[in-house]
Amino acid sequence: MEKGTITIRGIFEDMLTILNIFENRDVLRSTYTPDYLPHRSDQVRALATVLVSALRGETPSNVLIYGKTGTGKTAVAKHVGQELVRTGELYGIPCVVIYINCEVVDTQYRLLASLARHFDREVPMTGWPTDQVYSEFKNALDSDKRIAIIMLDEVDKLTYKGDDVLYNLTRINSDLKKAKVSLIGITNDLKFTEFLDPRVRSSLGEEEIIFPPYDANQLRDILQERAKMAFKEGVLEETVIPLCAAYAAQEHGDARRALDLLRVSGEIAERAKSAKVLEAHVKHAQEKIEIDRIVEVVKTLPTQSKLVLLSAVLLCYDGNITTGEAYNIYKQMCRIIGIEVLTQRRVTDLISELDMMGILNATVVSKGRYGRTKEISLSVPIDSTRKVLFEDYRLKPLEEYRPPSQTKLYA
């Protein structure tokens, strides 16, 4: 098509005739839970072995599940949970499985509130004292004889501020007359227990199940399995799946990543009106996913963090950045656009947060006589980051701003 000209007539027909290479793309999304989990039978069996005591009327041990992201922890836990409830109904043994993602429900109050709500108790979003919510939940739970399995996904997100809830939950059984509770903690932080109250640690970790990362071959099996459902017959070039598997295996064997990669590759192929998904599309997809991730993260940053990041971006042209320099630039920019200036203490925290998100790298170095500082370097493409930052209307006025050129102390 000629540049700049577009025929409106027939545009939809044109689009509809694009070869649809997907059969059902939803099976490649992370929200989809498959019925069959390849290479996880050991973990399924281990978990089932612990939980089976529920069906014998005993309280199962608490379980702690470890494994990096995308190793199937959540899928296995949910599956075994469903199966337990189903079998329980069959035998007339009431089992309840409550799944809670602690990344969303990340405070004591909210956790207890959602537990209570699970038993149809009305608990306001905020306002009550925590122990009131606790007893509300306890009473609701104890109103019948049953075994409740509470699955706490990403428990590590919960614990960094007060593990009181965990402590209370591990001891709740002594307060209960009819019901019994057992906990399943799921975490991708292998060092998670180190920060835990020792009493909680021993109780929560009665049983431990480890999910090792998938290797490239296993990822290939998983992809093959899903690709059968997701794509039309024969639209994948043979090397596509092995390539996706290989890329994802590099990223600590993340199956979610592998599936995303395959899906995006397909979407790119589709848009390119290709009849087949080719190797080149996968490479394309790999880049796109990374860029999208960064853009998304940067875009949703709070203004203050954006400003801190911007000062790093502006400074990074001349090599190493120290906190002091960055903070000066940051201060000036705050004044220009008229927003409140935060203290340096706070800004170092923001920098650490950015570091944790993988947007920049900050390492503490001691410069001897010249004190101690954090050396910052960007770990994302500079120009695209800049562009994304300036999309924020509050930062717009700074587009023309140039930091005063630093006269180098060391020349």
Place this chain on the structure above:
DNA sequence: CTTCCACGGGAACACTGGGGTG
């Protein structure tokens, strides 16, 4: 050995959005 700068832990505070009670 001193000296320097910022790191980073912890307490304290302000503020928000909600509750219950008189």
Place this chain on the structure above:
DNA sequence: CACCCCAGTGTTCCCGTGGAAG
């Protein structure tokens, strides 16, 4: 209605500390 209580979040304030250049 006014008033005080509560959890949660973001921030400031205070301060002890690391560690190599000088």
